Amino acid sequence: MSERPTTSEATTLEDDTVLAIEDFCVDYGWGDAAVRAVNHVNLSVRRSRVLGVAGESGSGKSTLVYAATRLLRPPGVISGGHVSLTFDDPTSSDAKRRTVDLLAATPSELRAIRWSQVSIVLQSALNALNPVLRIGHEFDEVLSTHRPGMKKAQRRERAAELLSLVGLNADRLARFPHELSGGQRQRVMIALALALDPQLVIMDEPTTALDVVTQREIVNELAQLRARFGFSMIFITHDLSLLVELADDIAVMYAGNVVEWAPANDLYGAPRHPYTLGLLNSSPPLSGERRELVGIAGSPPDLSQPIAGCSFHDRCPFAFEKCSSQAPELRVLDDSGRKVACWLHDSPADVPVALRRRPRDATRVGAQTPSNAEGVV
């Protein structure tokens, strides 16, 4: 705890960082039974930028964001690290930016920050909206809690305005969640998330439960809303191709580790980690061209067992001896600042072709990667 930067330093050093996650560890369970779900993760979200987080189911994406926002429920335990949130303090007169240590914040400090600075949209809007309350009530509630000065009529007006942002008619306010379609519900959630002009909006697979067309529409809307209001965003998904249009940076998670971090286009066009490559091959391409989708062979490791070496080695088509004995760390790869946790890049000459592509020959990745075809299921 002692060596971390003080509040003021943090503010001056990384002025445009909204959320800084440092050396963050999260376990499920205690003592011997503990399962490490997030393992020494370092990530930051910059102001008005979108951080995409991708990875298979169970890789720890949700755990990471819930724990970072102190929403983790038992048996989840934060077992190490720091998380700080920087935002324009609405309570101070000169609108100074303020940094709060989220892991040390008291319940009342957290309540003040929640939704007004950090809002969250969950995968299933049906479950995220209280089934017995009208949509209008959800809006009224957050507004009256965080903006006590607002009158009832103003709150209603604001709710209608928010709904119109996501293309919904104000008459939806009188509806119950089960009376809306899945896409409408998710739009309601997005509108709700923007209700208080938060600094950061977290989207935990907001489109996974929707059909492809609605998925596209919503992602496009989100991109527009983000450009218009300038909030930062963490967008969690299985589907890397969704992130390319939306995200500025992408972090790929596997078994609780960030295995690759890069600007979105670099990562999409020129993956450096075998797992990223596998993910790209298993998600539909952006452009119309058809290609065979190839799943990653095998399944994520059982986190309750200790993993020797790289957590991906037993599924990796390029694995060699070192991979099964020593765990690679996330290290800066080149001048672009992208990071990867993979032994392959230690000797540049031996890097497989698929992981060596230059960012510029981008967007076509999938079609030209026969290299890991051995694992096809």
Add this chain to the structure above:
Amino acid sequence: MLLRRLSLYLVTAWVAITVNFLLPRMMPGNPVQQLIGKLTGQVTVQQVRAIELAFGIGLHQNLWDQYIGYWHQLLVGNLGVSITLSTPVSSVLQSAVPWTIGLIGVSTILSFLVGTVTGTLLGWFRGSRLDSLIPVATFFQAVPYFFLGTVVLLVFGSNLHWFPVLGAYSQSVTPGWHWDFVFSLVRYGELPVITIVLSSVAGWMLGMRNMMITMIAEDFVLMAVAKGLPRRKVIMHAARNAVLPSVANLSLAIGLVVSGALLVELVFNYPGVGDLLLQAVLNEDYPLIQGIFLVITMTVLAANLLADVFYFVLDPRTRTEAAV
């Protein structure tokens, strides 16, 4: 949904009435003679007539016509004449039924409220010291109404004199809608109500607690926290949904409470249907038994309907289902 329930209740009511009509007519032997024999000589003409009516003897009508006639009488509120009291059953019931409905109604509502509120807190703060309430409540539920009533009566009423007992109000006040009477009513009602609430509260409490624990895992409760709502409001989000199964069970519970409440009335000498029913059974006063049976059935059905309406109001999803 509500319409379906309503028709179900109507059918139930019809079956109950018909059984009520048929039962005495199915009795083997000659119950009339037996009854008249029991009344030790002082049989008046009205009594014989009442008995004959109840059993459908000496009417020289076929069963169907009797049935029609029975309905006719029922609809004008004529339930026959009590054999032992020689007064119309309807007027006997009129003086007893309000007490029972009052007692059961107040106890059930109180028990539901107390159980739901404590269950909510128990669920939210599970694992805290509040949990020690659970065995206590379960204990009271396990003790039979009758026994609990007697113990409570002896300890708090007769020995400690904390509560007035026996009857529904003090003999020194005249019944009517004035303050003294209402006060006396409340004081005398305390022990019977406490007995019924103690015996029945555990069910509500545990049901609510378990539902709360289920609800806490729901996304919308997580969202309520994420929205920075004060804890009170977060709990309400969960409780508002957790209470639904309890309300759905309300109809079921009412029937159970009735039987217990009748016993409690006996213990506390409450002037309700319980005492009346005991007398009627002991004296084999069939018209009265029939009347009580009918009234209880109808009241329970009406209470069920109320509970259903309540559920309907609380859960918007049932409303659209009904529309589909």
